[in-house]
Amino acid sequence: MVNVSEKQSTLRMARAKGFVKISAEALTAIRSHRIAKGNPLEAARIAGILAAKNTPQLIPLCHPLGLTHLDVQCHILEQGIEVEASATVEGKTGVEMEALTAVSVAALTIYDMCKAVDRNMVISDIRLVEKAGGRSGHYLREE
Amino acid sequence: MVNVSEKQSTLRMARAKGFVKISAEALTAIRSHRIAKGNPLEAARIAGILAAKNTPQLIPLCHPLGLTHLDVQCHILEQGIEVEASATVEGKTGVEMEALTAVSVAALTIYDMCKAVDRNMVISDIRLVEKAGGRSGHYLREE
Amino acid sequence: MVNVSEKQSTLRMARAKGFVKISAEALTAIRSHRIAKGNPLEAARIAGILAAKNTPQLIPLCHPLGLTHLDVQCHILEQGIEVEASATVEGKTGVEMEALTAVSVAALTIYDMCKAVDRNMVISDIRLVEKAGGRSGHYLREE
């Protein structure tokens, strides 16, 4: 792991997004609560939050961080579900991996909950959209 | 979790793919072994394999499975790195989530290893490409 | 761990229950979806299922088991929430610890989600209510 021992502890934030492409039929099943395994959005939220806290065990060179905030939101759009996560920490290194991991695992959870009704889903556009608080300044992705 | 107690234990296989879009500059750094954190492809392989085995703790409604094979391969292409994983089990339920989780975490690991040289990477096209051995027959994605 | 190498692999089931005593005020907040952290029942269900799968890491002398079914249900009663879990496996040893662990962690999750509105909750009556499939025959608690 990169040595961050001498870096300053500052308030750092990161926000990431991703998208699960889902068939119209499966989206209707989700909206009308007909997914047999339960509510995919709620399961995805919980799974994403847990995964964010587990980031240093999943991503080998990530530093352990004491997250002070983590939020996952899922929005049903026309062609699928958009997942967004934001993470905050007071620490010596950034939290983009925590936000990206939350998005990825939330998306996988949606996939798992819905795969009985749609076996052609695709997870894409997992990306950092904003980052603040580190030495490299404020990052805002152009979209 | 879905009740699979009465299902037949059969040999099941799944294969998934994903893509990490990376700048030409960063790809050159990877190819010439100039990534400070180490070899992203090797770290991604290890992280993907470990994550596949951890799938039932990451994805809430996944059944625990005794994987008999798991392989992760990373290929450097012109615009980024393609990640492919295949999983095999002798069990009562499929292993697509194991293959998809391996791909996702391998992709996140590549992202983490390379984010110092490219902060605009995007992870996309995470999808099942083949599945065999279950009641639903052989699935091969049209691509 | 007890040596179960020579035991027969049979279909085994266990069912456990527990109760979280909650104030009328907090129960009203739960029923009307006014808990700031989200839906406690859904979070408890997910947390209980994940914990059941993690039982061999939580309870030192528990054998690892490939659960084929795990279900957690939460019922709002007059004085609190009743949690019930059932677990099934085809294996050489019973799954009562998996069911009891699911109940315990689901109850703790309800506690965590609601502690901002009630700091006097009590978790009690965590017990095995039914067990079947092992050498010791069918057990049904008298209640």
Added chain:
Amino acid sequence: MVNVSEKQSTLRMARAKGFVKISAEALTAIRSHRIAKGNPLEAARIAGILAAKNTPQLIPLCHPLGLTHLDVQCHILEQGIEVEASATVEGKTGVEMEALTAVSVAALTIYDMCKAVDRNMVISDIRLVEKAGGRSGHYLREE
């Protein structure tokens, strides 16, 4: 997870208790070290401490915290074993979930170690008995 980024980091403490109701016969076996699986009190202490450190992975919306102290004690009483845990942290949020999780998993471990000699045990009265150091002041349960 609740956003605690702006909260003050203070020394916080929590103490929780629970009770495992056990038959006289099984308590005698425990006292005379005749439990085949080993010493239930020592296994419970270790399992409770490990579980407390694992709280943010077990309870979905718990913040990760760097516990500076965690103690689990088991007392053999007339009708069973009382489990008590206390947790301390210098952090932005309280540690009652860590103390309650330690008590719950220690109680489950006692149950597992003794279930061969008593299949009617009940875990109950898991509750917060004291809490100090947060904005809400000192809490001491009336008992």
Added chain:
Amino acid sequence: MVNVSEKQSTLRMARAKGFVKISAEALTAIRSHRIAKGNPLEAARIAGILAAKNTPQLIPLCHPLGLTHLDVQCHILEQGIEVEASATVEGKTGVEMEALTAVSVAALTIYDMCKAVDRNMVISDIRLVEKAGGRSGHYLREE
């Protein structure tokens, strides 16, 4: 991970040993139960058993296995503590890594419990002493 899908499932056993060299003064403290952190042998036993079950998460290319037996024993000798672990499984691949991991983590736990009274301990001679049940026949280390 090596593909073991086509291998036969057989009863497999492995036994490993290791040694923690400890000063006479510290051994006396252990024997007379004067180690402040608790009984190192009991903590080591529990930690070793838990670690064995966690082997596929610790050792990247190890297959997940449903251990049917795992035992850790610690013997106080003249110059330190000998740790021995044996593991059994009915499966498609051997359990030597489970036995070796149990020994290693048990030894580390003894080190941790005793480091306040001896800072010069050395862990050594971690080795496989016996293995049975696989295609390669019975292995017994010459010692």
Added chain:
Amino acid sequence: MVNVSEKQSTLRMARAKGFVKISAEALTAIRSHRIAKGNPLEAARIAGILAAKNTPQLIPLCHPLGLTHLDVQCHILEQGIEVEASATVEGKTGVEMEALTAVSVAALTIYDMCKAVDRNMVISDIRLVEKAGGRSGHYLREE
């Protein structure tokens, strides 16, 4: 766990070493990249880093710590592979267990990667070689 709540948070470092004795034949296979499972040194580095971050879940009485640096290096010597790990933290307690755990799990990983070509490997000499930053001053092992 020992109560470190009142201890000062300082920059602390620890360095540990260990050795895996390997046959000349297997060392040649490693050097010429003919180990079927992949590069043992790279897998060992990743596994050691992950294990160091997992120390409080492996070693029961270890405090959770936010490591700011962790490095694992493997050197091929004449009779085997030397593993060295260093850990750094700004915290209230030392990081020798993190360094020793990294060395142990890296060594076990080398063992696992190479056991198909050498079944007589021995892991030994796992020891603390340097420690700095705590109340007990600078420790440098005489070797």
